[in-house]
Amino acid sequence: MKQKDSFQFSTGVIAYPLFFVLCIWIVFWFEVRFGYHFNKYGIYPKTLKGLRGVLFSPFIHGDIKHLYHNTIPLFVLSSALFYFYRPIAWKVLGYGILLSGILTWCIGRSSYHIGASGLIYVLVSFTFFKGVFAKHYRLIALSLVVVFLYGSMIWHTLPIEEGVSWEGHTAGLITGLLFALIFRKQIAKPKKYVWEDPDYNEDDDPFLKHFDENGNFIEQLEVEEEPEQETPTYNYIYKEDGVKSEK
Template identity: 45%
Template structure:
């Protein structure tokens, strides 16, 4: 829970600094296949175009980030780091030649990881979370398609692909914790009922 809140605080401080200083940090985003764009691999998720962009990414980061730490405490840091870095690297290698900014790629990566981990592990808790992710963020699927030239659909796509790959890589880490109620037999002995026949 600490890391998602720290990350959210950081992206808000960066946006406030932009406003106070009166500059734009968009040039610190990823510009594919240009040396100047390499810094964006680190700074891509930290920079947002405007308040709406920032607000739309804040709650998903909090919800998904908290979910991954709660359900996958052993692998969560590795998964987040891989999604963070490899989404940026893939955007730099393959995306359109324009500045790419925002935490959406990270969000897509976390959502994909949680969804596919739940399915792969057949973990009831993770599947429940996966269904919640699908319910609240099911519209994410359309974000991986080039429907809006102003949106980095490549960041969404590469984030999601990285999340899916992580779900397979880490499928055996964080062993599933069983609860007492799960160990109860399905077919409990039913008490014998006696009654009078008239």
């Protein structure tokens, strides 16, 4: 990933995450307004019918509390994804939904698994490990921010709370780590200084020419003076009418 292709703000940084969040709120509003319950369209492990939840489950939430707790981290993390990793943002989102959903389908309990929390764990895991692998100061700073804000989410990958799909969280965590490894080559490389180049030669460095052998700054460099051009001389004669002409 070229650095010029990332770290740039655009309307998509806000628009795409906002659109996704708006979609899940519209789905919940539709359920409440018309009395529908879409839980049956969630992931139901190890059944052919339950596979449809791989696509539908991120848009389905059990109640307003469930929806609210997923909205803010989903918006923040997806915005960071589009800002720092724009060239691969859609791949991470699309494949993240698919792979984390399939893993949940494979390891989950016999129950309906719904909510966008699996995708949130994909984004948390991907953002953290990607920054670690990149060794780029901005991406490492982003990883630290993610740990500070959402580090406690790691506990929800364990079966410590009844009614919470820890399988979906674990699947998202694993998926994010895999993506950080798969897309490792598409990482913004830290800027290298000229002296880090293996072909660097101090004698050819124009900056070092301003210093002597002891490291003292040379105020003026000796510049070879160009020979002065001789000023042409002219002989003048006057015609009979008094007009001067050059000879």
